[in-house]
Amino acid sequence: xxxxxxxxxxxxxxxxxxxxxxxxxxxxxxxxxxxxxxxxxxxxxxxxxxxxxxxxxxxxxxxxxxxxxxxxxxxxxxxxxxxxxxxxxxxxxxxxxxxxxxxxxxxxxxxxxxxxxxxxxxxxxxxxxxxxxxxxxxxxxxxxxxxxxxxxxxxxxxxxxxxxxxxxxxxxxxxxxxxx
Amino acid sequence: xxxxxxxxxxxxxxxxxxxxxxxxxxxxxxxxxxxxxxxxxxxxxxxxxxxxxxxxxxxxxxxxxxxxxxxxxxxxxxxxxxxxxxxxxxxxxxxxxxxxxxxxxxxxxxxxxxxxxxxxxxxxxxxxxxxxxxxxxxxxxxxxxxxxxxxxxxxxxxxxxxxxxxxxxxxxxxxxxxxxxxxxxxxxxxxxxxxxxxxxxxxxxxxxxxxxxxxxxxxxxxxxxxxxxx
Amino acid sequence: xxxxxxxxxxxxxxxxxxxxxxxxxxxxxxxxxxxxxxxxxxxxxxxxxxxxxxxxxxxxxxxxxxxxxxxxxxxxxxxxxxxxxxxxxxxxxxxxxxxxxxxxxxxxxxxxxxxxxxxxxxxxxxxxxxxxxxxxxxxxxxxxxxxxxxxxxxxxxxxxxxxxxxxxxxxxxxxxxxxxxxxxxxxxxxxxxxxxxxxxxxxxxxxxxxxxxxxxxxxxxxxxxxxxxxxxxxxxxxxxxxxxxxxxxxxxxxxxxxxxxxxxxxxxxxxxxxxxxxxxxxxxxxxxxxxxxxxxxxxxxxxxxxxxxxxxxxxxxxxxxxxxxxxxxxxxxxxxxxxxxxxxxxxxxxxxxxxxxxxxxxxxxxxxxxxxxxxxxxxxxxxxxxxxxxxxxxxxxxxxxxxxxxxxxxxxxxxxxxxxxxxxxxxxxxxxxxxxxxxxxxxxxxxxxxxxxxxxxxxxxxxxxxxxxxx
Numbered sequence: 001x002x003x004x005x006x007x008x009x010x011x012x013x014x015x016x017x018x019x020x021x022x023x024x025x026x027x028x029x030x031x032x033x034x035x036x037x038x039x040x041x042x043x044x045x046x047x048x049x050x051x052x053x054x055x056x057x058x059x060x061x062x063x064x065x066x067x068x069x070x071x072x073x074x075x076x077x078x079x080x081x082x083x084x085x086x087x088x089x090x091x092x093x094x095x096x097x098x099x100x101x102x103x104x105x106x107x108x109x110x111x112x113x114x115x116x117x118x119x120x121x122x123x124x125x126x127x128x129x130x131x132x133x134x135x136x137x138x139x140x141x142x143x144x145x146x147x148x149x150x151x152x153x154x155x156x157x158x159x160x161x162x163x164x165x166x167x168x169x170x171x172x173x174x175x176x177x178x179x180x
Numbered sequence: 181x182x183x184x185x186x187x188x189x190x191x192x193x194x195x196x197x198x199x200x201x202x203x204x205x206x207x208x209x210x211x212x213x214x215x216x217x218x219x220x221x222x223x224x225x226x227x228x229x230x231x232x233x234x235x236x237x238x239x240x241x242x243x244x245x246x247x248x249x250x251x252x253x254x255x256x257x258x259x260x261x262x263x264x265x266x267x268x269x270x271x272x273x274x275x276x277x278x279x280x281x282x283x284x285x286x287x288x289x290x291x292x293x294x295x296x297x298x299x300x301x302x303x304x305x306x307x308x309x310x311x312x313x314x315x316x317x318x319x320x321x322x323x324x325x326x327x328x329x330x331x332x333x334x335x336x337x338x339x340x341x342x343x344x345x346x347x348x349x350x351x352x353x354x355x356x357x358x359x360x361x362x363x364x365x366x367x368x369x370x371x372x373x374x375x376x377x378x379x380x381x382x383x384x385x386x387x388x389x390x391x392x393x394x395x396x397x398x399x400x401x402x403x404x405x406x407x408x409x410x
Numbered sequence: 411x412x413x414x415x416x417x418x419x420x421x422x423x424x425x426x427x428x429x430x431x432x433x434x435x436x437x438x439x440x441x442x443x444x445x446x447x448x449x450x451x452x453x454x455x456x457x458x459x460x461x462x463x464x465x466x467x468x469x470x471x472x473x474x475x476x477x478x479x480x481x482x483x484x485x486x487x488x489x490x491x492x493x494x495x496x497x498x499x500x501x502x503x504x505x506x507x508x509x510x511x512x513x514x515x516x517x518x519x520x521x522x523x524x525x526x527x528x529x530x531x532x533x534x535x536x537x538x539x540x541x542x543x544x545x546x547x548x549x550x551x552x553x554x555x556x557x558x559x560x561x562x563x564x565x566x567x568x569x570x571x572x573x574x575x576x577x578x579x580x581x582x583x584x585x586x587x588x589x590x591x592x593x594x595x596x597x598x599x600x601x602x603x604x605x606x607x608x609x610x611x612x613x614x615x616x617x618x619x620x621x622x623x624x625x626x627x628x629x630x631x632x633x634x635x636x637x638x639x640x641x642x643x644x645x646x647x648x649x650x651x652x653x654x655x656x657x658x659x660x661x662x663x664x665x666x667x668x669x670x671x672x673x674x675x676x677x678x679x680x681x682x683x684x685x686x687x688x689x690x691x692x693x694x695x696x697x698x699x700x701x702x703x704x705x706x707x708x709x710x711x712x713x714x715x716x717x718x719x720x721x722x723x724x725x726x727x728x729x730x731x732x733x734x735x736x737x738x739x740x741x742x743x744x745x746x747x748x749x750x751x752x753x754x755x756x757x758x759x760x761x762x763x764x765x766x767x768x769x770x771x772x773x774x775x776x777x778x779x780x781x782x783x784x785x786x787x788x789x790x791x792x793x794x795x796x797x798x799x800x801x802x803x804x805x806x807x808x809x810x811x812x813x814x815x816x817x818x819x820x821x822x823x824x825x826x827x828x829x830x831x832x833x834x835x836x837x838x839x840x841x842x843x844x845x846x847x848x849x850x851x852x853x854x855x856x857x858x859x860x861x862x863x864x865x866x867x868x869x870x871x872x873x874x875x876x877x878x879x880x881x
Contacts, residue, residue: 008688064704069652072705073614094688103702108651111644113690131675137669143500143634145700146651149692154644164606167558168613169691171645184831187841189848190877221824225809229828236832242816264803311709314789314802326673348787350457352866354784356436359870360748361786389879390871401770402878 001125003175004095009150010173016124020178021052024084024117028058033082033115035059039128040104041086043119044167048179049084072112081109082115083170090125090177094151097175098132101146110150116170118150122179133165181241181249181282181379184216185382193382197285200296203409204289208248214240219257224268224349227334231265238262238274247282250342250405252312252380255284260315285405286321286380300331300410304402307365307388309381322404323382329407335372339364346387362391369399376400378407384404393407418529422770423738423777424569427755428811431780438749444579448571448747451578455741459794466687468678468796469837473676476798478671479732482663483723486731489665492716496635502710506662510540513713517542517624517657518549520711521710524655526551526621532639532646533557534626535735536659536715538757539770542624548741556645558609565592571751572740572759579750596862613645623649623707627660629675630712633668634697638710640679650695656707658695663731664716675734680726682736682796683752718770726807730766743792745785754781761791764876765808775831779817782808823863848875855880 005012015023024047028036036053038044040063055059059078071077086105089098097118110116126132129149132179136147154169182194185341194210200206218234221227237258249255252256259279266275288297312318325330345351345361366388369377375398379385382403389401429437431525438444462468481490494504507513521529529551531537543553550775555564559577563570565588566826570576577585599605616821622703625646637658639646650656666672680689699706719741740746750760756767756778764781766785771778782805791801830836851857860868867873874880 008573008690032557069693070618073618073648073652075611075614075618096688101699101703101706103704106705106758107703108647111647128673129677130670133669133673137631137634137636143636143696145500145696145703145706147645147694149688149694150690151688151692152690155642155690164602167606167643167645168556168610168648184837188844189874192877198430215834215837221828223809224804224820224824225782225806225812226821226824227810229821229824232828234832240834261806268607310786310788310790314793324698341790343786343788343790344788345744347788350783350786351871352863354432355866355869355871356432356439357745357748357784358786360439361744362871386874386879387871390856390867390873391871393874393879393881394870398881400878400881406878 001090001092001095005175006090006095008095010095010152010175012175014177014178014179017047017178017180020047020119020176021049024049024119024176025056025058026050027032028053028082028115028117029056031080031082031115031172033058033139034078035061035081036067036084037063037081037109038084038114038142039062039063039086039106040110043086043112043121044084047119049119063109072108074112074114079114081113082117083110083113085110085116085118087118087120087124089135090120091129091132092125092127094129096129096132096149096151098136099148099150100136100144102144107148110148111154113167115172116153116174118173118175118176120175122177131144181217181247181254182210182214182248183249183254183382185386186250189386190382193250193405194401196343196403197248198409200298200405200409201248204294204296206294209244211240217254217257218265219261222257222261223294227265231269231373234262234265235271235344238271238278240273241278241281244281246288247278248285248288249282250285250380251382252284252309252316252318253383255282255305256311256315258282268273268356276403282299284316284318284380286325287316287318289319289325296325296408297330298329298408301329301407301410302331303333303335303338303374304376304378304407305335305369305372307344307369307379307384308340309384310381312380313341324381325408332407337368337372337375339368342382343393344388346383348383351387357383359391362387363395363397366395366397366399367393368394370397378401380404412739413747417436421766422758422777423756427777430670431753431784432756434558434753434755435749435784438753444750445748447579447581448750449573453740454477456687459620461476462681462685462687466681468681471678471681473800474674475796476732477687477779477798478666478674479650479734480729481600482666482671483731486663486665486723488772489667490662492632496632497697497712500552500635502635502697503710504714507715509717513540513674513715514542514545515661516713518545520655521546521551521622522656524621524656528552528554528616528619528651529622529624530620530622530649531555531803532625532641533755534624534659534660536626537624540715542659542718554613554620555612556616556649558606558643558645561609561613562588565589569752570757570791572737575737579752602657607781607831617648617652622655622657623653623658624659625649627664628679629663629668629672630660631672638672638676639693639695640676640689642684644691647691647693650693651706653847655709655711656698657711657713659713659715662716662719676738678796679734679736682738708752718772722769722806723827727765727804728800729831730762730804732799733762736796738796739791741791744788744790757779761785761805762799765801765804768808768812776814779812779814779852782812795868797841848873852876
């Protein structure tokens with residue numbers, strides 16, 4: 001998974017639950033991020049991310065945010081904003097994160113902001129895309145309104161057929177893998 | 181099978197093919213009444229006319245042993261297109277029968293492990309016609325045959341698998357684009373430093389040589405039969 | 411449908427195309443920048459394809475992909491019924507549009523009813539086919555293409571030259587010039603990163619304003635009523651998450667049965683199209699936002715277009731319906747590599763475009779009947795196709811089906827030809843005549859001018875009158 005993510009031009013770090021909050025906050029501080037929008041998810045609380053961010057002087061917002069579209073898209077307000085997502089699954093073969101939309105997890109969290117940090121529990125990693133999709137859309141499980149398979153920061157090859165980062169989605173992707 | 185292109189442009193080619201086969205110890209018959217496999221009409225979108233001529237070809241070669249063709253294009257037509265052309269026709273079985281007996285010249289040499297005992301030749305480059313490469317799925321047999329020729333040095337050209345731009349009626353319908361592709365191929369051939377390009381397909385060679393001559397690109401052309409049956 | 415309204419039949423080929431197909435190829439051949447840009451694109455694709463085969467097992471995946479798509483087409487009516495039912499169950503609206511007219515009418519009526527002014531679009535070949543942008547602009551809407559390449563050509567007022575990379579024929583300087591004009595300022599970066607960053611901001615303005623987002627559909631999964639949208643930039647995600655209304659437009663053949671099949675095709679698609687084992691974003695959307703969700707559209711509309719596809723099932727062209735619109739056949743085609751997609755005069759260019767444009771347009775389509783002939787039948791496209799469509803064979807069938815004054819003339823010539831060449835004696839006589847003619851006209855072993863249909867030969871080549879050809 002780590003190798004696949006690196007191939008996708010994401011950055012990765014492995015941490016224990018106790019260190020994950022600090023590690024994520026530290027990475028964001030290094031990037032000059034001033035505000036973080038967090039998914040409303042138990043993992044976020046379990047690793048103590050909010051207090052770690054406040055300690056690093058980063059403004060914290062929790063999903064759902066009471067913001068107009070322009071601010072959500074970064075046309076207003078600070079530029080260096082980071083969306084924090086919690087994948088339901090990771091796909092090792094391709095370095096893909098599986099994000100599900102829900103009341104607590106906006107479907108645009110990983111793309112509307114300039115930066116993207118994802119908190120991936122190590123035991124949620126499966127090997128293949130087939131497995132990930134079979135689980136996500138398993139019989140009897142309610143179908144989410146939006147499932148996003150994310151494999152690396154946004155890129156475009158439209159200019160001279162050479163891949164350039166940062167077209168519409170996040171320019172950066174940092175995955176914190178939380179091992180037991 | 182002589183092929184209509186050989187009859188029209190270069191009878192030397194089918195004669196050299198016969199010579200090469202005879203030197204390799206094969207008994208060769210060249211049925212007199214043969215004409216054309218029908219491909220020009222087939223690819224031009226006139227299947228009925230193609231079928232009428234193909235029917236004659238089927239009759240001429242009925243009951244013969246292996247039908248050897250010094251053309252990947254014509255062999256490809258019989259092997260790959262006759263089944264579709266004759267699907268549902270009263271002589272469908274005869275067409276399929278011929279398709280099974282037909283084989284391109286260098287493939288025949290490889291299949292029976294034959295040595296045409298050709299005279300020496302020098303450096304050359306090989307153009308794989310699209311029909312050889314993709315319809316007959318064959319890359320090795322021309323090179324295997326050339327390997328037996330004393331002194332023969334095969335220099336592979338860049339973009340060797342790109343089409344030369346002949347394409348039958350395409351050459352007449354879209355001459356400028358056809359010429360551009362032919363020029364690219366001639367340049368790639370000349371860039372190997374070899375003085376000549378050989379191929380299993382006369383159509384490609386006429387086109388490459390014709391374009392090379394018009395634009396002054398220094399490359400000669402010969403059919404592989406002329407090397408093997410020298 | 412009410413019979414009072416005049417139905418538009420816009421056809422598939424572009425309506426502003428000038429000249430004949432041959433003339434357009436000649437124009438394209440005269441453009442050195444185009445040639446360089448296409449060569450860069452073609453070489454890069456070729457190298458990428460080798461990597462996919464060598465390191466990612468691409469060849470091994472193709473048979474299954476072909477079988478899946480063939481099975482999808484066989485079961486199309488049942489799959490579409492299941493898809494429809496599941497989309498509706500998730501709160502979405504499904505519309506089956508018989509043709510371009512019905513589809514455009516539905517969408518423009520919807521926009522009017524919702525009081526929309528700005529529409530943000532992500533890449534969709536189907537919407538180009540039905541000329542949706544024209545219809546929406548005619549209805550007074552501002553339509554913005556948000557896929558970077560599509561936005562670039564929208565600004566350039568040009569047609570795309572490739573299904574996946576529409577602006578591949580333009581280089582960095584040309585793009586910077588277009589951005590300067592759009593922004594009304596010279597203060598536009600000239601490096602690639604800068605240009606992309608500039609576009610990001612300009613297009614975010616539109617995402618903020620748009621009331622309706624329109625997307626295409628790469629695959630629709632019948633078992634859950636989910637549409638899959640594959641992209642690298644993230645603009646489709648924004649199109650399907652920011653505006654209040656999402657309209658997804660799909661050709662009816664884009665349906666697969668279940669997630670097992672979808673997983674396989676979703677892996678094969680980026681490998682074939684961009685030589686990557688994964689696209690950056692794959693958006694799997696099932697209906698509108700759920701109760702309690704605060705982002706995502708409140709309405710989801712799926713427009714399923716027939717447009718002539720249904721009629722192809724059971725025909726000798728049925729296999730074209732397997733197409734997953736990867737664009738590989740374009741990159742592999744020596745014709746496309748030399749003239750680009752615009753010369754084809756249709757949103758669907760390259761080998762697949764040469765076959766389906768005349769098929770979808772209907773029998774009397776002067777705009778596209780020459781397309782199947784613009785090919786040497788080299789077979790590179792058939793080799794490139796990830797779902798095993800026998801493109802060269804279909805091109806020959808398309809030629810047989812086409813009808814035009816030129817073809818009828820050729821038909822007469824071939825009738826004479828077949829009368830002469832089905833007998834050994836008459837064949838030999840034509841050969842004697844031909845060879846005599848060559849000898850007479852030949853100078854130094856070459857003929858430089860042939861009459862009649864032969865003039866196409868000698869326009870750009872000499873004909874050898876002796877063999878082997880003299881130097």
